[in-house]
Amino acid sequence: MLELSGINAFYGQSHVLHDISLRLADGAGVAVVGLNGMGKSTLLKSIMGAGPTVRGPVRLDGQDLDRLAPHRRARLGLALVPEDRRIYPHLTVAENLALAGHAGTAARPPYTVEEVLAFFPLLRRLAGRKGFQLSGGEQQLAAVARAVLARPRFLLLDEPTEGLAPLIVDAMGTEIRALRARDGMGLLLAEQNVEFARACTEHVLVLNVGSIAFSGSWAAFDADPAIRDRHLSL
């Protein structure tokens, strides 16, 4: 169980997240939606300890992660795919994937590069291609695949569909659903694409200027169209 109990996050003097509480059970899927600048990325980075200053507890199985650097959190089973992907341009896809192997543990051994390429058929034929030779969508798939290689318990995905062609969005959705089913991987997905988010998760949390405006099932979200009208672009 990953649990946030009333956390606040800051960039310097700027107070960005306000009293965010969230429980993500093993295997559960929660989407974080909201307009640009509402704090979705900051929430994911706060959980990973990667950027903002955080006040308030972020706990994994009751253990406070507060003092742990991002690589220590990775070894406990968290993986963040940031918006800016960070694929190494002069390494091949296979070499980029192999880099994630060190985050595995005896309890959760990493997948092999071959196994991960089998999960992502679109990437398989690109295995020997260098990062700079990939389209934005292919880089995004490679970044997700690299995070998956470490067999995370909780995958934190920051707007994976941004700027992607519909075909790649569909492929990404299919792979993410399959991974969740195969491994019982928990997913926290920051997205502006509500249809994609709905297809990949069971619950939704709407952020509005750093605060939770709604939290519940997709059915509850759909039952109140005013939420969508007020907090999301159509």
Ligand SMILES: Nc1ncnc2c1ncn2[C@@H]1O[C@H](COP(=O)(O)OP(=O)(O)OP(=O)(O)O)[C@@H](O)[C@H]1O
């Ligand atoms: N490194 C930073 N330093 C200072 N302020 C920041 C930094 N990163 C983000 N912010 C500010 O924090 C707020 C929340 O940004 P965040 O990136 O978390 O939003 P978001 O919902 O993910 O938006 P987007 O969809 O545009 O990525 C914004 O006001 C943003 O300008």
